Structures are given as structure tokens and as C-alpha cells.
Amino acid sequence: MHLRFALLGCGNVGHALLDMLSEKAETLRRQYDLTLGCTGGMTRSAGGWIAPDGINPDALLASGWPRGAAPEGSQPFEGDGVAFAREAPADVLVELTTLNPADGQPALDHIRAALAAGKSAVTANKGPIAHAYRELRALADERGVSLRFESTVMDGTPIFSMAAASLPATDIAGFRGLLNSTSNYVLSRMAQGETLDEAVAGAQRMGIAEANPSNDLDGWDASVKATVLANVLMGADLRPQDVRREGLGAEAMRRAQDALLPGQTLKQVAEAERSGGGVVAHVRLVALPPADALAHLSGMEAGLQLRTDTMGELTLIEGEGGPGQTAFGVLADLIAEAQA
Numbered sequence: 001m002h003l004r005f006a007l008l009g010c011g012n013v014g015h016a017l018l019d020m021l022s023e024k025a026e027t028l029r030r031q032y033d034l035t036l037g038c039t040g041g042m043t044r045s046a047g048g049w050i051a052p053d054g055i056n057p058d059a060l061l062a063s064g065w066p067r068g069a070a071p072e073g074s075q076p077f078e079g080d081g082v083a084f085a086r087e088a089p090a091d092v093l094v095e096l097t098t099l100n101p102a103d104g105q106p107a108l109d110h111i112r113a114a115l116a117a118g119k120s121a122v123t124a125n126k127g128p129i130a131h132a133y134r135e136l137r138a139l140a141d142e143r144g145v146s147l148r149f150e151s152t153v154m155d156g157t158p159i160f161s162m163a164a165a166s167l168p169a170t171d172i173a174g175f176r177g178l179l180n181s182t183s184n185y186v187l188s189r190m191a192q193g194e195t196l197d198e199a200v201a202g203a204q205r206m207g208i209a210e211a212n213p214s215n216d217l218d219g220w221d222a223s224v225k226a227t228v229l230a231n232v233l234m235g236a237d238l239r240p241q242d243v244r245r246e247g248l249g250a251e252a253m254r255r256a257q258d259a260l261l262p263g264q265t266l267k268q269v270a271e272a273e274r275s276g277g278g279v280v281a282h283v284r285l286v287a288l289p290p291a292d293a294l295a296h297l298s299g300m301e302a303g304l305q306l307r308t309d310t311m312g313e314l315t316l317i318e319g320e321g322g323p324g325q326t327a328f329g330v331l332a333d334l335i336a337e338a339q340a
Contacts, residue, residue, distance in 0.1 A: 001032075001033060001034050001035075001338050002034075002035045002036070002037065002054075003034065003035070003036050003037075003091055003092065003334060003337065003338045004036075004037050004038075004039045004054055004089065004090045004091045004092070005036060005037075005038055005039070005090050005091065005092045005093070005094050005122075005334065006038070006039055006040035006041070006042075006050075006084070006085075006088035006089075006090035006092070006093050006094065006119075007038055007040070007041045007042070007094050007096065008041075008042050008081060008084060008085060008093060008094065008095050008096065008097060008110055009042075009043060009095065009096035009097035009098070009125075010041060010043050010046075010065075010066050010096065011043075011096065011098075012323040013096050013124055013151075013323045013326045013327050013330070014094075014096045014327075015323070016323040016324045016326070016327035017094070017096075017327040017330050017331065018057045018060055018061050019061070019327075020324070020327050020328065020331055021036055021057035021331065022057040022058050022061060024331070025056075025057065025058075028335070032335060032338065032339070034335065034338050035056075036056075036057065036334065037053075037054025037055060037056055038051070038054060038055045038056075038057065038060050039051055039052060039053075039054050039055075039088060039089050039090045040074075040077065040084065040088035040089065040090060041060075041065060041066065041070070041071075041074075042077065042081060042084045043066045044097075045066065046065065046066035046067075046070075047070075047076070047077070048076070048077035048078075048079070048084050049065075049070035049071070049074040049075060049076055049077055050074060050075060050077045050087075050088055050089060051071065051073050051074040051075070052089045053073065055071045055073060055074065059071060059072070081097070081106055081109075081110050082106070082109050082110060082113045083113075084110075085109075085110040085111070085113040085114040085117070085119075086113040086114065086116070086117045087117075088119075090119060091119065091120065091337075092119060092120045092121065092122055092334065092337055093110065093111070093114035093119050093120070093121045093122070094122050094123070094330060094334075095107055095110050095111055095114070095121060095122070095123040095124075095125055095128075096123070096124055096125065096330070097110065097125060098125075099125055099126060099127050099221075099224070100127050101127060101130075101215060101220045101221065101223070101224045101240055103127070103131060104125075104127030104128045104129075104130060104131035104132065105127070107123065107125040107127050107128050108127065108128040108131060108132055108136075110128075111123060111128050111136055111147070112132075112135075112136065112139065115136065115139045115140050115143055115145055115147065116139060116143065118143050118144075118145060119145060120140070120145040120146040120147070120148070120337050121136075121140070121145075121146070121147050121148070122148045122149070122330055122333040122334060122337065123148075123149050123151075123152070124149070124151035124152060124326050124329065124330055125152070126149070126152035126153065126224050126225060126228050127224065129149050129152050129228045129231070129232070130224045130225075130227040130228050130231070130239065130240050131239060131240070133228070133231045133232060134231070134237060146336075146337055146340060148333035148336060148337060149228075149333070150329040150330075150332055150333050151326045151327075151328075151329030151330050151333070152225070152228050153179065153225045153228055153229060153304075154177075154179065154225075154302045154304060154316070154318050154321065155302075155318060155321040155322070155325035155326040155328075155329060156325045156326055156327070156328035156329030156330075156331075156332060157302075157304075157316055157318045157325070157329075158329075158332070159229075159233075159304065159316065160232060160233075161332065161336065162316075163233055163306075167308065167310065167311070169310070170308050170309060170310040170311070171308065171309045171310075172233045172234055172306055172307065172308055173234075173273065173274055173307045173308065173309065174234075174271070174272055174273035174274065174306075174307045175229055175230075175233070175234075175270075175271065175272055175304060175305060175306050175307065176269055176270065176271040176272075176294070176304075176305050177229075177269070177270055177271075177294070177302070177303055177304035177305060178267055178268065178269065178270075178294055178297055178301070178302050178303050178304075179221075179222045179225040179226065179270045179302060179304070180216050180219075180221045180222040180225070180268055180270075180302075181208060181299075181300040181301070181302055181321055182203055182208050182209045182213060182216035182217075182221075182300075183216050183217060183219075183222070183268040184267065184268065184297060184298070184299065184300065184301065184302065185199070185202075185203050185206075185208060185209075185299050185300050186199040186200055186203055186209075186213075186216075186217070186253070187199075187253065187257070187266050187267060187268065188298040188299050189202060190253070190257050190266075191257070191265060191266070196250055196253055196254055196257075200213055200217075200250075208300060214249075217248065217249055217250055217253065218245065218248050218249050219243075219245040219248040219268065219283040219284075220240065220245075222268060222270045222283045223240045223243035223245060223270070223281075223283050224240045225270065226243050226270040226271075226272055226281045226282075226283060227239060227240050227242070227243060227281065229270075229272065229304075230272045230279050230281050233306070234272065234274070234279050235279075236272070236278065236279035236281075238279060238281060242281070243270075243281040243282065243283055244280070244281065244282045244283070244284075245282075245283050245284070246282060246283070246284040246285075247284050247285050248268070248283065248284065248285060252285060253266070253285065256285045256287070259287075260287055261287070263289065263290050264287040264288065264289060264290075264295075265287070265288050265290075265292075265295040265296075266285060266286070266287055266288075267285070267286055267288050267294055267295065267297075268283065268284075268285055268286075269282075269283070269284060269285075269286040269288075269294065270282070270283045271283075271284075293305070293315055293317075297317065299320060300320045300321055300322070301317065301318060301319055301320065301321075302317070302318045302321060303315060303316065303317045303318070304316045
């Protein structure tokens with residue numbers, strides 16, 4: 001099978017995806033009889049192009065796009081991101097633009113446009129799933145296409161595909177996890193004696209923290225991820241603003257670290273549970289005892305514990321994540337789309 005995809009956004013994850021598609025091309029042909037061609041690309045800085053005949057990942061990498069010129073054999077696309085999502089000659093829109101935790105835009109409108117036009121959508125952007133999962137799922141079902149988003153939480157760790165394929169007839173009653181790798185890195189460094197400012201500066205040098213790290217330290221990133229998990233796995237209808245963020249931020253981290261008892265480890269924990277016929281979610285700083293599995297995750301590691309009625313407690317742990325793991329989740333979604 002040949003799958004045509006259009007790429008909207010091409011930062012670190014997009015580059016890692018193209019590298020992976022090139023590296024895995026023979027494996028994809030041999031194991032899945034699958035080839036992939038990029039029929040369009042757009043970024044905010046480089047503009048857009050389309051190539052109805054498709055550009056293979058090797059050629060796209062060789063072109064240097066989006067830092068260089070559009071690939072040979074393409075033609076300029078003059079519309080905005082919504083028009084590109086609607087009009088690009090592709091089977092799947094791969095949406096990799098930057099997260100907007102407040103309302104999920106403009107990625108939300110990109111995915112709406114693709115689905116309405118009869119294209120499947122694959123995204124690593126958690127904003128649209130947090131703010132409009134039910135709407136987008138209903139639109140995909142109405143148009144007979146797919147909405148896939150494995151990389152929205154814990155990079156490419158198979159959370160949603162695992163739950164769908166391996167937990168039939170299972171009720172997920174709640175979850176708790178360390179979902180924000182930047183906060184976990186900062187807290188781990190503070191536990192080793194660094195000040196918060198030193199730990200944040202180290203995270204910024206590594207490229208895992210923004211110049212203003214408040215989305216991470218104040219719990220917004222974890223709140224968006226908790227919303228995605230609650231809505232998809234527990235049937236909730238939350239928005240990130242509904243998640244209770246308690247005792248978070250830089251000053252709270254300093255105070256809580258100073259107040260730890262011997263043996264305790266401070267973590268930013270996201271949780272959700274059923275309550276009064278609905279779902280309640282929290283993100284807060286918690287002093288974990290040594291017996292807690294989450295207490296032992298350090299650096300950029302992440303973890304998620306699911307409470308189920310069939311398998312009890314299931315724990316998924318991701319090692320040091322990054323763009324490569326996120327790109328793998330996108331690749332897994334593309335393979336799943338080809339097999340659907």
C-alpha cells in the first residue's frame with residue numbers, strides 16, 4: 001500500500017519523523033508492504049508547498065526543507081494552515097504544530113478541516129484532543145476517516161493503542177502519573193542539591209524547557225495531558241481549565257522541597273478519578289514515600305499508573321523521552337492507518 005501524507009509543522013519531531021521514515025523504509029516495505037510519500041508541507045516560517053506525485057522521505061530530507069527551499073517537484077501553496085489541511089492532496093494530515101494549551105488553536109481548526117475534507121488526521125499536538133476530542137471523534141466517524149494521537153501523552157509510549165487493543169471490556173477507574181518531563185527533571189536536580197534556577201537553566205540548555213518554563217512548572221502541560229487521558233480513557237468531557245492545579249509553580253516547588261521529610265521525593269503528579277458521576281482531575285506537588293514506584297523516576301523519565309477493574313493496577317514507564325520517541329508514536333499511527 002502507498003500512503004500519502006501532508007505534513008503541517010516540521011520542528012524537531014517532524015525532522016525526527018522524516019529520519020525515521022527514511023531509516024525504516026525497507027522495514028515498512030518488508031513487514032507491512034507499505035510505502036509513504038509526502039504530498040505537501042507547511043510551516044509558519046517556510047510557507048507551504050504541495051506535490052501531488054509525492055516526495056519520498058529521503059528526497060525531502062536531502063532538500064533541506066523547511067530550512068532550505070521546497071523540494072524539487074513541488075509547487076507553492078499560498079493558503080493558510082486550514083486551507084492546506086483541507087486541500088493538500090493527501091490521505092492523512094500529520095499535524096505537528098506547536099501546542100496552545102489555552103484553546104488548542106490553530107491545530108484544532110487544522111484537524112477539523114482535514115477530517116471534514118475526508119482525510120484522516122494524525123497528531124502529536126495534545127491541544128485539539130484536550131479541547132475537542134468528542135467533536136473530532138464524531139466528525140471522523142461521520143466522514144469515515146480516522147483520528148489518531150498516540151504521541152500526545154508520554155511521547156510514543158503505547159497508551160491509547162494498548163488500551164484499545166489489550167483492555168477489552170475494561171473500566172479505567174482512574175490514573176496517576178508523572179506526565180511532564182521538564183518538571184521531573186527540575187525536581188530531580190533539586191533533590192541532588194541544585195537550586196531551582198540552576199535546574200531550570202540546565203533544562204533550558206538541554207532544550208527541554210522554554211525560556212519561560214511556567215507552562216511546565218505551573219502544571220499547564222500536565223493538565224492538558226491529564227485532560228486527554230481522562231477524556232479518551234475514562235469517557236470524561238473535561239477541558240484543561242477544569243483540572244485542579246494545586247500548590248504549583250516555582251515558589252511552591254522551593255517551599256515543598258525544603259519541607260520534605262527524610263526518604264520522601266517531591267514530584268508533580270497528575271491524577272484523575274471518578275466522582276459523583278463525573279471525573280475529577282488534579283495536578284499537584286506530592287511528597288512520595290520510597291515505596292511509591294513513581295518516586296524512583298528521575299530526569300526526563302515519565303510514568304503512568306492505570307486503575308482498572310480487570311487487571312488491577314497497570315504501570316507504564318518511559319525512559320528518557322524526546323523527539324525520536326514522539327516521532328515513533330506518529331509512525332505507529334501511520335502504520336495503523338495503513339492497516340485500517
